[in-house]
Every structure is written in structure tokens, then in C-alpha cells.
Amino acid sequence: MDSRIIVITSGKGGVGKTTATSNLSVALARSGYKVVAVDGDIGLRNLDAAMGLENRIVYNFIDVLEGNCRLNQALVRDKRVDNLFLLPAAQTRTKDAVSAEQMDELCGLLRQDFDFVLIDSPAGIESGFKNAASGADEAIVIATPEVSSVRDADRIIGLLENMRKSPIRLVVNRIRPNMVREGEMLDVNDVLDILAIGLVGIVPEDDSVVKSSNRGEPLTFSDSSPAALAFKRIAARITGEDVPFPKLEDDSDRGFLSGLRRLFGIKV
């Protein structure tokens, strides 16, 4: 298949770009594709920690661009799953260390060897984002169902459209069905109504995301957590599979007492 380069971006910080990049990379690799996850956040890298590979970094992609090493010396192979690699960013440099043209050149190199190149974009709309998006063909925009996140996502989508990225698709992250039902949180349709792009995934709020991030074990290594299942479905949709969107469960059903009630077969 032709290589696909996807930038994962959001505008707003802290909405789940790095989490999405790490989990989708693992899910795609476990489906048999050769995948590289590129950390586009120079100076504030986190993808290495999210993937649990921080201790194995020797070189980064700026070293590659500056000719200090070959590309395969900078790539960190994930030993837990075949065909998954990380290309880390430099932590000791800043975003002006690289140009859009250099990122295009890097993407050109990666395109030759990988089925999927997932680029974790930094937050914001300035040069960091522009460089991360420059070499990409398509984009996934992460937004949480909050007014500020949706507004920032709208801004980013406008910029991506001007850069002629296609397709640009949406992941609604950290949704809490209970709050949506009570009218305290935007629902997915509200977000889609404003952003007007295709939806590729809905990820529920899930405590296991924090635990997995701290451990450096992307959720999609296991099958059980709701967020893990959501990311796996997104990965399948990215590859072209027609995967239906499941009904979101009420998240009030996940506390200790609710668990006890379920154990004894008592309905709420």
C-alpha cells in the first residue's frame, strides 16, 4: 500500500494528541502494518514516555536532519510489537530548530519504509504545528467536548484546510455520557455541527489512560479498557474498515457501589 502520513493535532493542549498517537501506533502495528510514530513536539517531547521508550533514545530526528546520524540510528524499535518504531524529538532544542522544508524531507524518507507515519503535533498554531503538519497528507484532529477545545479545533481545521490536507477527521476524546445526558457537556453531534468534518472516533473518559501513560504502556496492548477498544476501532477505521460507532455507556455505572450491585445482580 502507499504510505500514509497523518498528523495528529488539536490546537488546544492537553486534549489527548500524544495518547492518541501512541495508542493508534500500537493498534496499527498490531494489525500488521509497519508504523513509525514521530514526536513533532521539539523541546517538550512526551511521546517517548507515553510509549515507554524514553530510556532507549540515543538520537532524534534533528540529528538525522543535521546529518549527525542515519535515520535508522534514530529510530527506536518497540520490542513489544513487530513493526513499530518511534522517531523521537529533541528535548534540548526548540521548535525553530527545524523548518517546514526539512520536515517535508524527513517525511519523504519515512514514506519509503513505512505504511503509516503518525506525527504527534505540538499544541498551538505557530511554527511547531506548521512544521509537524507540513509533510503530512492527512490529519486527525483531537477535540474534547468543551467549548474551548472545539473553538481551538475549529481554528486548526481552518489552517489544515488552507494547507490542503485531506482527509481531515475528528476524534472526540474524553467524553462523559453522564455529563452529556445532564446537559453539562457538549455531545458529539454538537461538536460535529460546529466542526463539520468527518468523525473517525469517540473515546470515553477512562482512568486507565492516566495509568497507562505513567507506566509507558499504551492501552492498545490490552483489550479490556473502554478507551483501548475505542482506539482500536479508530485504527480500524483509519485502515478503511467500516466499524460502527457503539452506543456510549452511562459512566455513572462504573463506581464501586455500581460494581457491587452488578456483582449481586441488582439493577439500579
Next chain:
Amino acid sequence: MAENMDSLEDRNNFPERDGGPEIILKGTGYGVRMILPEDMSDDALLEELLHFSGDAARLARGIGVVLDLQGRILDRSFMLRLLSEFVWTGAFRVLSWMSYNADTLEFLRSSGFLTGEPSSERVERKTGASNSLVLMQSLRSGQRVEHDGDVVLLGHMNEGAEICATGNVFVRGRLKGVVHAGMHGGQFCISAGQFEARQLRLGGKLCSTLGSEMEWWGKSVMISLENDSLVVRELKL
């Protein structure tokens, strides 16, 4: 390239195109206005311009051209290519530059380029019909339109988008952004299919006390300034 048939009859100067956006030539009192479609990529646009030849090109060289960039976001590198590969190489005399993208206008003005319609046409327009800009799109957060005349937006205007017009502003869909109608003064109005803007500007007046508690919030309204007061009329069909 499509041309206004009132002014140019010979279609043989332009290459055939199968669908897709086209450069449009309009004959005007001040010269040839070249409308450059914003949804054409920079490379494709330059390639198309380089094919501009024949009688139309000779006419344009003789009387001058106005380059209408529509909503295209102009950056330095494309501007330099446009100048060097088309304007200077083709020996075209550019009378002015037009755009409704506020960032592009700012870039052109700060770089010393004349913007808007050439002045003789501008004088005529004060007594003639309004100059309406019709946009068949929605405006996203951060997008800004500036226009000398009326603006008709056949889409939604998201929060964080801005429209500044010397005339009226009509938004077919949901209006959540900031609109300034009548920015040089005068009696103008703002109309929206679904009004949800927290602030609006009419003439020299600013209203920032708008909110969902108002009975016309979310409804189809026309808003004007009468005797220094905001007058809101609900539009019902």
C-alpha cells in the same frame, strides 16, 4: 480560464480545462480584473497564469490588470513567485490587488501594494449598486473577512471568525463570530439565520451585552441601529 463574454470574445487563447476552478477575466472600466480562485493550489494557479496568452493577454498588458485573490492566504514565497513568474516576466501592469482575506490585505498594504478597486471605479460605486461579496462557505475560528460593500455568507460563522464590511452583513446560517457592519459609518444592518453572537458592531457602536437570556437568541433576526439604539426584528417566513 473563463472570461466575461461582454469584453472578450476569443476563447482560443486559453487551454481547455476539465472541471475544477478556473481563473475568470472580467472587463471593467479600469482594466482587466483577474479573479484567481482560492481553491486552486499555488502551483496550479501559477501554471495556469503562465498559459495566459493571446489577445486577452495583449489587452490586459495594454490597459492594466487588477489581481483579485479572493480569500487566498498569501505568503511571501508565493507573492514573490507571482511577481517574478507572472507579473514581471509577462510585463503586466498591476493596477491594484483585491482580497477579502483580512490577513492578505494586511500583508499587501504593509508591503506597499495598492489594494481594492482602482480609485476611479471606487468613486463611481458610491452612487451605483452596492458591491456585494457572496461567500458560499462557512467561516471557521480565526478566519477574517474584510470587504468594501455588503457581505453575504451562505454558511455558518463560527466563534472566533470575523467579518468587517462597509455595508450590510447577512449570515445565512448560525452567527457566533464578531460582525462589524457599516464600519465606515452609515445606516446598515446585520442579519442572521440563527443569532448567537456575544458581540456585534454596527457603525461606530459596539454591543457586548448579548446572551442566551435574550428572547431572540438563536433565532433568525435582523439587527439595525436606529436613533443610537439597537433594534432587533425577528425574521419569520
